[in-house]
Amino acid sequence: MPRRANEDDGEPRLPRLDRATMPPARTASTLLLLYAGPDGELQIPLTVRNAALRAHAGEVSLPGGAAEEQDASREATALRETHEEIGVDPAAVTVLGALDDIWIPVSNFELRPFVGAAEARPLLEPQTDEVALIVELPVRDLLREGAIGDEIVHGPGWTLRVGGYRAGGQLVWGATARALAMLATVLQQLAADG
Numbered sequence: 001m002p003r004r005a006n007e008d009d010g011e012p013r014l015p016r017l018d019r020a021t022m023p024p025a026r027t028a029s030t031l032l033l034l035y036a037g038p039d040g041e042l043q044i045p046l047t048v049r050n051a052a053l054r055a056h057a058g059e060v061s062l063p064g065g066a067a068e069e070q071d072a073s074r075e076a077t078a079l080r081e082t083h084e085e086i087g088v089d090p091a092a093v094t095v096l097g098a099l100d101d102i103w104i105p106v107s108n109f110e111l112r113p114f115v116g117a118a119e120a121r122p123l124l125e126p127q128t129d130e131v132a133l134i135v136e137l138p139v140r141d142l143l144r145e146g147a148i149g150d151e152i153v154h155g156p157g158w159t160l161r162v163g164g165y166r167a168g169g170q171l172v173w174g175a176t177a178r179a180l181a182m183l184a185t186v187l188q189q190l191a192a193d194g
Contacts, residue, residue: 025103025110029078030064030176032183033093034139035118042139044183045086045124046167046176047131060135060172062113062179063088074098078114086134087125092118099182102175113179115186135168142184148177 037043049059063082071077075098079090093116102111124134141147142165151164151171164173165180172180 022105022108025108027067027074027077028065028104028109028111029067029074029081030062030111030113030179031078031082031093032062032099032113032115032179033082033088033118033122034096034115035121037121037136037138043121043136044139044180045088046135046137046170046172047085047126048133048135048170050128050130050132059174059176060167060170061176064111064113066109074112075114078112078116085127085131087127088118088122092122094118099179099186102178104175111175111179113182115183133168135170137165137167137172137180139187141165141167142180143187147184148181 032044034042034044045063046060047063049061063085064078065081065085067074067077068080071080075095079093079095082088082093083090095114095116097115099113099115102113103109104111124136126132126134147165148163149166151162151173153160153162153164153171153173162173162177164171164177166172
């Protein structure tokens with residue numbers, strides 16, 4: 001749970017949200033899409049959400065969103081949303097598996113991150129109503145020593161100290177940082193197992 005940036009100054013902690021007291025979480029999915037960039041290094045596309053959006057405006061996220069009735073599965077949601085947000089053809093993605101679900105208290109979503117791969121770098125086209133910018137994150141940046149830094153995040157009436165990554169000058173925190181950290185852990189374990 002993020003802490004208030006000034007909790008050491010005697011300020012009270014932010015209230016903890018108890019999932020048991022909330023309505024059932026809505027389902028959502030996201031895609032961590034791996035592909036080789038122009039230099040051959042693995043990349044993951046991230047989106048900077050349009051500042052005019054109602055929820056998570058201006059934040060960095062993975063392509064994804066809420067499940068819709070026509071989605072056959074959580075995986076289908078991730079592929080549909082990735083196509084809608086950044087133009088990646090679902091047929092060009094091989095889904096490799098899923099990471100652990102992440103509960104997002106502020107919006108009450110249960111997010112399932114899927115990991116997928118594309119044989120070549122896809123043409124990335126942001127759907128500008130939702131996506132202001134696409135940032136490509138080199139996977140090596142997730143694996144380097146000290147990849148997660150201590151960051152301060154401000155919002156209307158609150159300040160938090162969070163763990164986060166930096167990508168293309170943008171702060172990546174919250175559920176997106178958790179999904180990236182899970183992927184980094186899996187990749188490190190695969191490398192250790194050789």
